[in-house]
Amino acid sequence: MSNVRGKATEAENISDGNEPCCCAECDDEGLSRRAVMGYGAAIAAVGGLGLAGGAHAAEGPLNMPVQPGDRFMITKGKLKQTLLTADLLESGARPVEGFPVTPDKHEPRDVYRNNRLLMLKLDEAAMDAETRARSAGGVLVYSAVCTHKGCTIKSWMAKQQQLRCHCHLSIFDPLSGGTVKGGPARRQLPAVPLEVDAEGYVVAAAGWTATPGGAKK
């Protein structure tokens, strides 16, 4: 170490530990293709060898994006398999990872991989008005899927209170609605508007504010 110089990081890892497999339904035939012929004039749709369209051929509640009334399951770390309540999170601490769960059976909607989300608690006074309106007692839920190329966001820059994607170093600000603060991402992180239900659990007041997932260009 004496022969090098470098900089320390302010960041820490979002979470460790494990969680159940997220790809119970793997349909890798579900692709469509197209070829565009000559000079942008003729567009020839090529029949995809009898393949069905859409990346999510599997249907059902676990393959749906987050729905109003969904609670949230923490799937990694010490709180693994716990349903989210505001008191579980420490304000300003690193986010925890999880998925929305169905209101009735509390099954994770993890077949839809872009439901992977981050739960954190921040100072409401530091939030912009729109973000504050979306939070429940300081709790915020954001997509864990980077809007650049779909990598799972793993880095929490505690000092700056910003989320960072390790893949291409996009930085997002959770206090201002997940806006992009650096790196190649062009779209803010989608969020889930929250409220607290009668039993004290944090629940989705509405679906994703925008479609989660990476860009294709």
Add this chain to the structure above:
Amino acid sequence: MRRTLAAAAALMILGAGSVVAQNLNPVTDARLQNPEPQNWLQWRGNYEGWGYSPLDEITTENVKGLRPVWSFATGVTEGHQAPPMVNDGVMYVSTPQNQVFALDAATGNELWRYLHEIPEDLFQLHPTNRGVGLYGDKVYMATVDARMVALNAKTGEVVWNSTIGDYKAGYYSTLSPLVAEGKIVVGVSGGEFGIRGYVVAFDSETGAEAWRTYTVPGPGEPGHDTWKGDSWKTGGGSVWMQGNYDADTKLAYFGTGNGGPWLPEARPGDNLYTTSVIALDINSGEIKGHHQYHWNDAWDWDEVSAPVLMDIERDGRKVKGLVHAGRNGFIWSMERTADGPINFVAADKYVRQTAFTAIDPETGRPSYSESATPGLNRTATFCPSLWGGKDWPMEAYSPRTGLLYIPSHENLCTEMGGSGEIEDYEPGQLYIGIPIDVILSSMRIHESQDTSKPVTIGKLQAWDMNTGKMVWATDFKDTPFWAPLLATGGDLIFTGGTVDRKFRAMDARNGEILWEHPMPSGVTATPASFAVNGKQYIAVQSGWGVDAERMRGLLAGLLPEGRVPTVPQGGSIHVFAVD
């Protein structure tokens, strides 16, 4: 009147394009074994992996007059790495997001395009593609969602589409296919996702899987005893670069990635066949020989870059050689044999290397410095950095100069280690063993360097492999150097790789920069050369991204502000010629 003329011109162009497309010259084994100088039929130009074009119209004398002929926007950002392939006047180019363009090579006029549909939930750690394969009347591409796609070379229509692996479990493909003996041969990325690597071959006509060979042997297979417990199931050994090929022996030589997860304690043992070269029988997929560059990797030193097939004469011994500039900082010279076994010849250090204390002169097996070996509970500093002395950008070999050219990184080191525990494996999610934020802050500049002045980071080196000596080197300061090389019969080396987004021609005999041209974005793609109607062209893609950008970002944080500029994003294809 003007409109009529424009329409007529368009029709003429269309007509010309159609003629080019209709005159498809099928790509055969014979042509690939003896590629015509005017064509660039595979990613390194020949099976041996030389990256050499014999074309010599563009010379050290006239290269100053090199001018743009045409360019073409790819419409996507990120790291463009593929060479433009050319078959009798038609160019085929792949880009990030798995697009393929077929263009008139002399004019850039589009003949067709294929746009692969990317699944919306794909996790793209490395959004790139290193090139298409040309064989028969088809164009082949391996995709980031682990599909193998065969396209009609005249129309771009999908002929077949087969499964390479399960992208949801972290398998994906970025490499160009090796094509030979009716087989389309590719491998899988995913070393950071806990995959078990393999090479897989498809029938070129039907897309049926012909064979699949794991780089991490399972129970009962030779080499399995170099793993303990279940560690082989997530053992890594990814294959994300095209292998080179000896058509005489029908053996393909593929390099393999490091073991996974990164920390050595996660997989005690030598971990065959990770960080190795393996000789595969092209018809059966059987592993006929191997050489492991280093055992039980701890440094993320993938050795996926395939060795160059070249003759070497070392210490009076003439051998059919395999030469590989390792990510581990040594140039490995080996002997390939007709039956498959690979013999160690020599290892020459080409960048500062602090992790190996000795190399066995008979076997090539290195010994390690414990203090430079990261562990589960040990943070260690080592050089070269985790990106190695040379990452994926390929060497080139010129039979005219007899020199091997290496795009290297010098003066970069890494400090990293584990946190005491390794996360549980979850299919399709990161499984590295080292916290992401440790990796993101791991780069160091060697203490010998005064960072108040420009620091040499990139170094293009030319080596005589008969003597094991460097002949010349050209330095690039304050910049990553992700620079795949093209050597030509005009004694030129073409390359980019730097943050100033210059594309350059250098004198292959002494490294002098003879020509440079600013491009729209940085150049990390493989240049190629071809000729149409006797005129020589140089072709390359511009489009900066992936690990070149990661290194740039980290370097910008280590050097004083303003020294490492940002690089504009956006892909394009460029063709140059002398008037």
